[in-house]
Amino acid sequence: MNSPLHTFLLIAVMAGATILLRFLPFWLFSKNTPRAVLYLGQVLPYAIMTMLVVYCLRSVDILSASHGLPEALAVLLVVVLHKWKHNTLLSILAGTLFYMALVQLVFV
Amino acid sequence: MNRRTLRRAFFSSLPVMAGYVVLGTGFGILLCSKGYSLWWGLLMSLTIFAGSMQYVGVDLISSGAGVLSTLLMTLMVNARHLFYGVSMIEPYRDMGWRRWYAIFGLTDETYSLVCSEPMENNPDRKDFCFLVTLLDQGYWVLGTLLGGILGSTLHFNSAGIDFSMTALFVSIVVDQWDKAPSRLPALLGLAVSVCCLLIFGPDSFLIPSMLGISLGLFLLRRRIEGADAKPGRDGESDGKAEGGGA
Secondary structure (H helix, E strand, O other), X not given: OOOHXXXXXXXXXXXXXXXXXXXXXXHHOOOOOOHHHHHHHHHHHHHHHHHHHHHHXXXXXXXXXXXXXXXXXXXXXXXXXXXXXOOHHHHHHHHHHHHHHHHXXXXX | OOHHHHHXXXXXXXXXHHHHHHHHHHHXXXXXXXXXXXXXXHHHHHHOOOHHHHHHHHHHHHOXXXXXXXXXXXXXXXXXXXXXXXXXXXXXXXXXXXXXXXXHOOOHHHHHHHOOOOOOOOOOHHHHHHHHHHHHHHHHHHHHHXXXXXXXXXXXXXXXXXXXXXXXXXXXXXXXXXXXXXXXXXXXXXXXXXXXXXXXXXXXXXXXXXXHHHHXXXXXXXXXXXXXXXXXXXXXXXXXXXXXXX
């Protein structure tokens, strides 16, 4: 927990930047859209999503404790389950419960 | 606005309801597990209204991230919204006052519902787009509310619940992996961020990663667009609506 003021500021920044992104095309590109913007809009989502996975796992310490094994197993489960069933909610629920069981019961 | 339009909007939005209520609940519980009250969650869901960004936001606010990294993170994670906006310029042009809210609430899921609405011979299109956006945000806020209540009343060992965010992103990557016209952007994102993590460490690798990814995407533009032009994998030739998460 950090100071409520800082939290409030960060939420305002996130809201402001999201609103800006959603409104910007309507203001800027009513006539035509630069190719570079279209290109970035198409490819950035793919690159950012793998970055976010790395971001989520950034504090995993491979050299000590459980050597990142619970994380690796749970990610593997999500990948296999999602490839098989293509159901986002199922993958998230099963992956999270499995991971919680691993860190609370197995790798204590 | 008549009852028939509302019915149509409601039935079209049912698939989103299931997803948003559950993901919103997850968000509410996650935020609660970090010691934030329900009101913070509602504030975020009412003002930000971007699923994956709000999950990242939990992490940013609870770790006391800086303003600059929060700003850059939001711009990168939500950059795909530029693209949605570009394709909705014409359809939303004549929507009057409803336009403001419809643009504010143009999430991935809302986009997927409104982008297929025909422009011609469709008198209730403006109301439909507006109502779908409103219903979607309603589901998201409802989920957040449920999560906040559950998180503060049920007491359980929540260790490991953060993994819901990892699982969300991993499942999105798996979807994108099958649908993307080129897999280079996903691999670039992974390689650059792992390298930056090793070089700069967990607390300061984000900004260099985002810069590196943007640079890399432009350097590899010819190869990536080359893959784009070919008849895509599984018959997919455009990845426009496939990117991103909730």
